[in-house]
Amino acid sequence: MANNISSYSYLQTSGSRITGLASGIDTESMVEKLMQAQSMQMEKLVQQKQKYEWQRDAYREVNTKLSTFEKTFFDEFGLQSKFPTKTVNVSDSSKISATASSTASGSLSIESITSLATSGRLVSGKITTNSGIADENTLLSQIPGFSSEEGTLTLNVLQKDGSMKKESIAYKGTDTLSSFTSKLNKVGITAIFADGKMSLTANATGLPKDGGASIQADSANDKSLMEGLGFEAADAQIIEGTNAEYTINGITMNSTSNQLSISGYTITLKEKFAKDSISPISVTSTTDTDGMVNKMKDFVNMYNNLITSLNDKIGEAKYKDYQPLTDAQRSQMTEDQIKKWEEKAKSGSIRSDSIVRNALSSLRSTLYKSVEFGDGNKKALFEIGITTTKTYNDGGKLEIDENKLREALTKDPESVMKIFTQPNTGIVAQMRKISQDTVKTIEERAGKASSVDNTYTLGKQLEGLTDKIADWKDRLKMIEDRYWKQFSAMEDAIARANSQASYFAQ
Incomplete structure (x- = not known):
């Protein structure tokens, strides 16, 4: 429920003086108006401080989005292990299990498992x-x-x-x-x-x-x-422990572990069996095209969500007629009115901000660059069917040509994955660095929740305004005290004049 509208006074000593006994003048009301005029400069400082605080909070909101993005982005798309490039087919999963990396090639034939690795x-x-x-x-x-x-x-x-x-x-x-x-x-x-x-x-x-x-x-x-x-x-x-012994593709080998890495496959031995006791267990792999397409869709959605949120933040409308409310103005409004007013007053706190615009520009530029694989080969996003939208108002969002993407995955799934996971030059590595650099730049300007005010630009400005506001409060107390002394002297003079007039009238 909305609160009741309450009165507000500019006086520091309201209610503690008895005035106007001799003159009949509403002295308190006059001092109130005089102090209202004197307080205008301080109110402007308070409003400016509020603007800086809103700007600081808006910057920190952007930093939260960027930090979450770069961490999640790397975890989900910067590691080869997170890409479902291969689907493995095992003819007998009771005796072995298998996974395949992007480099898995050919097929394996496990012909026997003579012993499993055990612990001493x-x-x-x-x-x-x-x-x-x-x-x-x-x-x-x-x-x-x-x-x-x-x-x-x-x-x-x-x-x-x-x-x-x-x-x-x-x-x-x-x-x-x-x-x-x-x-x-x-x-x-x-x-x-x-x-x-x-x-x-x-x-x-x-x-x-x-x-x-x-x-x-x-x-x-x-x-x-x-x-x-x-x-x-x-x-x-x-x-005593035992080593695992097994025959794969005609070669008998042994290892201290039941988990083996061969030709891009990771094989886990589960149960012994003799050669010719059963048919050799075959292990093959195929490109997981559907899984990779879904992974690319997740990438596009995460990137587009970030771009949308940043564009929305620096594109907020700025309502110049809606300044931060003073305490006096708040006292004349309900909670609902205050809330609606401040929504407009806060809007556009970092409108068209250069730091965020530069970050958006840098993020977009990575989409057009070819990623160097370090072996003389390179590939860009647009070559696998991921491009920016043609509508300018979309702010550089990505879209997928699924047919082109599937064709690229069929021909060379490893290169598709490397576009994202290649160290330093990959899309994820580049975007991560841009996000981290932007976070650092914003922290220099707006700090973070644990920052001390004098360690960042806006904090220093807030400290300066806080000191000025404190000085103004002291000055206003002195001004008000001077007004009261002046009106008190006037009352005393009128009282003496009235006394003398009464004496002569006798």
């Missing part, structure tokens, strides 16, 4: 203390070999590339087996403690390059600690 593991015997079998609340200080205060257990742990890496686990004697197990889980190991035993499994699969177990004590002292944890007990187990 150590399983302890029962961990004992002087009190019996340990449980999860047992303190390390109660286990033979562990210090009662603090110490370090250093293990050599298998890595994905087959090498071993030293990992140190600091402990305190007050740590429980439960909390110590949690520490082990942070060094490339999956540790489990249950039923008085501990299991350590390397996160990496396969065999170490130099042989041996996937998890090894680093020194005699560490071996003593491992003995305390039951890994030297008679019923302890050392389970």
Whole structure:
């Protein structure tokens, strides 16, 4: 609901003086009018400050749009992994799965999977203390070999590339087996403690390059600690990891992982099978034309939305007759009237702004440039059917000739993708830099939410106006006080004159 219209006074001491007793003059009303005239200069400063604040906020709104655009734009269109360039066909998905990059070519025939890559593991015997079998609340200080205060257990742990890496686990004697197990889980190991035993499994699969177990004590002292944890007990187990072994296109290979990269395909081995036990599993790929067309449509929509929002911002109508409201004007209006007035007063705060216009111009210019691929080849957007609209009022929006785009994707899907993903010269890289540079320029002028006013141009102007407004408020208090003294002196003079006239009239 709209608020009630309230009165406003320019007086600093309204209601605290009794006036006009001798003269009969409405002194307060006269001082009010005089102060209204005196306050005009300060009100102009307050209005200018409001204009700067609106301009600052409009700039920051643009920066929010640009920052969101450049981050989302890169995440969605700057990475090759986000482009559905290939659709993979696998003849038996129960035994393998596969994906294809844009460089995938030819077909693969998986003829056997003799073994899968597995992780090496150590399983302890029962961990004992002087009190019996340990449980999860047992303190390390109660286990033979562990210090009662603090110490370090250093293990050599298998890595994905087959090498071993030293990992140190600091402990305190007050740590429980439960909390110590949690520490082990942070060094490339999956540790489990249950039923008085501990299991350590390397996160990496396969065999170490130099042989041996996937998890090894680093020194005699560490071996003593491992003995305390039951890994030297008679019923302890050392389970060695295994490499994957498989035959693809007639060549038998092995690897430490079940995930393989071959000819642009990423193959994940899932289940063993012997040669000739089943038909070879075929892996082929075809261009995902529909997926790529949809990706291009998403690109066009995101770009067009940004262009529209920026053009709308710098194209807002400017209503010169609608200035920021003064407090006095607000007091005579309802909330609804204030809202409607300020919508027009704010409009056009950065109309035709050069920073935003330059950004739009730079973004549009990237659409016409050919992207260099670094191998002597290059291609531009218009060559694959993505062009700017012919209507000037559209402000440089993009549109797609789907037939031409599909033809380009059929002939050379990799080049289509490179137009967007090529480092430095690609459309996304160029637009990202333009957006980032514009954000930086706007921040120099309008700052950001966390900025201190004296660190950006508009902030310095706002600080200057704030100081001037404060000076004017002090000056107006002095002017008002002078008026009251003058009228008070007049009242005193009239009172004395009336007194004398009364005396002579007797």
